[in-house]
Amino acid sequence: MAPSLLRLATRYNTIGARLLHNTGKVASSSALPNIQSAAIQKTLTTEPKPLVAKEKLLFGHTFSDHMLTVDWTRKGGWQKPQIIPYGPLSIDPSASVLHYAFECFEGLKAYRDAKGNIRLFRPDKNMTRMNSSVERLYLPQFDGAEAIECIKELVRTDQRWVPDGKGYSLYIRPTVIATENTLGVHAANSAKLFVITSPCGPYFPTGFKAVSLYCDETNVRAWPGGVGNRKLGANYAPSVAPQAAAEKKGYQQILWTIGEDHELMEVGTMNLFVYWKNEQGELELVTPPLDGTILPGVTRDSILELARSWGGIKVSERKVNMKQVAKASDEGRLLEVFGAGTACVVTPVNRIHFQGKDYVIPLDPAKPESQAGPLAARVYDTLTGIQYGEIESDWSVLVD
Structure with missing residues (x-):
């Protein structure tokens, strides 16, 4: 091996050993x-x-x-x-x-x-x-x-x-x-x-109202092998410029996706849920899986546990892409989309912009004045009921 290549290989081996040490427990x-x-x-x-x-x-x-x-x-x-x-x-x-x-x-x-x-x-x-x-x-x-x-x-x-x-x-x-x-x-x-x-008080000054999303096809929040599943400060600063760009276009939050198929990731700083009638005709609540790119939200985990305990719908943690969401919207199968997190609990979504088109999320036909669909509203009412002690649960921990 040439001396220059030997030095380069030695350098990379040293860096690799240092990185292995630094990422260990x-x-x-x-x-x-x-x-x-x-x-x-x-x-x-x-x-x-x-x-x-x-x-x-x-x-x-x-x-x-x-x-x-x-x-x-x-x-x-x-x-x-x-x-x-x-x-x-x-x-x-x-x-x-x-x-x-x-x-x-x-x-x-x-x-x-x-x-x-x-x-x-x-x-x-x-x-x-x-x-x-x-x-x-x-x-x-x-x-x-x-x-x-x-x-x-x-x-x-x-x-x-x-x-x-x-x-x-x-x-x-x-x-x-x-x-x-x-x-x-x-x-x-x-x-x-x-x-x-x-x-x-409430995270959004407008209260429990639906927000609009802009699907960002240029920027990526996290990537395989990265740190999207950890709550590091370094994950958040790079999101500010894309968020500001979306606001200038008239949308309130970013819908983060990844890859050529535009796989859904998160919405703003929240986990994302889609409630639809899937192509098999099943009512399904789906959220992206914890594959290393998604933050394991406490509210996310709570929603999954609640929905599974309620029954009546299929609850899935699996990959879903924006083209599937767009198709479901065009076919009238898209029922609700909402974000979830500690600060906001649940945030309904009323429209998503993707590749030049706004896909409108329908309102609850039984309550046209409501900003949330029936499932998001049930999730919100149940979680806040537990948090404020109205519903008995081991999830609520007394301080005094």
Whole structure:
């Protein structure tokens, strides 16, 4: 082998070995401490902020009095959790999160029921997914049950910020970032988990109303072998420009597809569901499968479980493409399309633009004034009923 080729092969082998190391699981040692909720230390604010009237709340614009932080080092493991006044993080300009996007996050909510109790919705699912995200970034994993107890204590501390009334909640944003102050793409030796909370009203100011979608045939949200199934910050920034372009065309959200057949992926930042009469004549609720490109949404999983328990329709996780949706629309078989996620719960879709044509999603013929079809409405009513304690379920976890 020529010297230049030998050097090139050696370089690629070195890079390959480094990538294999960096994508492996972070070794956990029983000698290193994990997150321990019993060790929480509190420093409460001396200047509580005034509450904002719930009718004036905008999603992600108002933040409560306190935050939770937990530091980690490769040598020392997880340190004692701290509940401190909400404020700026002290971070070195060379921290790897600022240069190489070593960052992942979660989103869940606290709800106040009619009796004043505060509830979380399936927080174990969020912690499982977050551990999957940090593993992919070669950041430290943690005890999910202990992290939930820490989050509960943060919510108790700021319970006055949990608004009452259906449609209102306290949004909870856990985040993990790499904080090591060294340039270079390598496994981080220090990290921080922090949790902030934000009281919010309905995600869409217009309320439970249908949105229009623009099928983007140029940009791709995720790809096989990528990180579309993890909740990494790096997945979201590239979606802003295509979203803005769709809005300029008169559509509210992006419909993400992939490949020459335009296989459906997600809608905006939500999982996607199609309810139709399939070509075999069956009523079917279908959503793209978790093939590595789709985020395993907590709401997505909940909808699938509910629909299967209700019976009466076929529930499928399988690939479906936009040409099949267009054909179903032309043949009158397309019944409903909706997005689903923590922030919005369910968002009905009223039309999809694809290759120069708008495909209109029919309204519920029994309720022409409604923005949602009967299945989306049933899903929304059931999930919110569980979240606000109106329907008994193991998915609803009491905080106090």
